[in-house]
Amino acid sequence: MCGIIGYIGLKQAFPYLVGGLEQLEYRGYDSAGIALCADELRIQKAVGKLSEISFEAGEGTIGIAHTRWATHGKVSIENAHPHTDCGNEIAIVHNGIVENYRELKACLIENGHTFRSETDSETIAHLIEEFMKRGFEFEDAFRNALRLLEGSYTILAIRKGERKLLGARKGSRSLCIGIAADGIFPSSDVLAFLEWTDKVIYLRSGDVFVADDNQTVRIYNMAEGRAVTRPVDCITCSTEDAKKCGFDHFMLKELSEQDETVLRAIQQEEEGVRSICDTMRHAFGTFFIGCGSSYHACLAGSYIFSKIAKVHVNTVLASEFEHYEDFLTDNTLVLAISQSGETADVLDAVNAAKRRGSTVVGIVNREGSILTRESDALLMMNSGLELCVLSTKTYTSQVVLMAMLAYALADKYEEGLKKLGGLYLDIFNLTSRSMRDYLEQLAELLYDKDHIYLIGRELQYATALEAALKIKEVSYIHAEAFAGGELKHGPLALIEEGTPCIVFVAAENKAKILSNAEEIKSRGGYIIGVAPEREAIFDFWIKVPEAEELNPIIQIIPMQVLAYELAVLRGLDPDKPRNLAKSVTVS
Ligand code: M6R
DSSP, X not given: OOEEEEEEESSOHHHHHHHHHHHHGGGOOSEEEEEEESSSEEEEEEESOGGGOOOOOOOOSEEEEEXXXXXXXXXXXXXXXXXXXXXXXXXXXXXXXXXXXXXXHHHHHHTTOOOOSSOSTHHHHHHXXXXXXXXXXXXXXXXXXXXXXXXXXEEEEEETTOOEEEEEEETTOOOEEXXXXXXXXXXXXXXXXXXXXXXXXXXXXXXXXXXETXXXXXXXXXTTTEEEOOXXXXXXXXXXXXXXXXXXXXHHHHHHXXXXXXXXXXXXXXXXXXXXXXXXXXXXXXXXXXSXXXXXXXXXXXXXXXXXXXXXXXXXXXXXXXXXXXXXXXXXXXXXXXXXXXXXXXXXXXXXXXXXXXXXXXXXXXXXXXXXXXXXXXXXXXXXXXXXXXXXXXXXXXXXXXXXXXXXXXXXXXXXXXXXXXXXXXXXXXXXXXXXXXXXXXXXXXXXXXXXXXXXXXXXXXXXXXXXXXXXXXXXXXXXXXXXXXGGGTXXXXXXXXXXXXXXXXXXGHHHHHHHHHHHHTTTOEEXXXXXXXXXXOSEEEEOOOOGGGHHHHHHHHXXXXXXXXXXXXXXXXTSOTTOOSSOOOO
């Protein structure tokens, strides 16, 4: 959730740290801080968004910085990172949770340490200090401290007078190191240093590194108990992806790219797709797992699999997957879907599957992410960077990839690719200026409502869930989706005169869903139809083409636009909804 960047090199660290933080802000953003190491250790911390904070430029060629998204302890200057030891000589930044921090803290307090924050993270600085008090050098004290920490983490540490930057990664937290001619940039995300280098080392769980100002990086793996080498990779995403390119918000830019990203998603090695299908054919049980939008994509995918390939899959929220562990065998296939490839609940589920010997196939967007390395086989979404907290283009790419697998499984691969590629123009039209103007009119009718309900059946039920998530995340209007058939079982009680209800209509179940819309209308509901044809019951019509089993890719797009327009009308920042972070690295 938090973002971490460090610098050690020949130049002043300050501009790199501030520039890196700006790129990382999308990960978490209630406070931020910087530590610079010259003769003294200088710490600056502030609460708020980076755009509202102005750090004072300072001297030093070594430094670490952090953007925080509060988990342990309220949002405050004291709780912002970097945290220091009692003597203000050691500074650390941390992403993760020190699960045993209460015991460690109690022990440290007994040994005379004074804590200034409510965070679990501060424990790390004091632990290093404690080991140094006992005669260990900085590097050894750091490693000894790590040995005592329970939970997964990314940590960077510096110390006054040391010409070194230390760091470590364990479990589901990511850490990579950008290598440039004049400096080394450890960070939780390549995005932080993409502007300065395209060379990166991705660290593995248990890796501890020491970078010095001779531009060398030594890596040691704690689990293996030895020095290791990790390859230097080349980053392929472009810096253009990290810019708004004339759009007011990343959300608008990213949802407008979907005509192209859908095409990029289907550019896969046929052999790889076929081999995943073979595994699926022989698997005893297939699970689709994900969180949030990625889970909705799983649900849409499961309907698509039933329709196209006549195959049943189990769809499970990654956060609920532990309850299914007993059903995993070495012949089970787990398809884990994640934009970031970093979501802690997904990674925990994948680890559980691997412990049982099951095969894991990842569908991931972020290259180099942990899930790309933990998966036995991989399909990359190829969507480019998605920086808005809301998933838009990666959601449609996820559904595209599952449809592609379903077509391949049904021996309709070529036909499927043609159908998927053919969506290009429809998607382009659905994000056009005229469509946005039209949906802005609808947003004007809805922006001051307290509730919006959405209904759909089968594939369209998945779309209703995803559309509701989009609306609530970005506009903070309560939006709730129901399967059409469930209305009579409770939700009808919510309908009053004028209650807005969005109804997703598909040729296949038109009669049934329109009859559900009738149930709402007769209780005073205001019906917004997302449908290929205008129906008499609609008070407002959003015209979409009929795309049969690919309806989830088409019908969600006007909903993304509507959610965007609602946020803008309500004066909210669509890219950074309150309380949310792009990568949810805590479970
Ligand atoms: O990176 P992931 O796809 O694993 O993320 C999963 C969810 O956190 C994510 O889809 C979230 O629900 C988005 N904010 C949806 O817009």
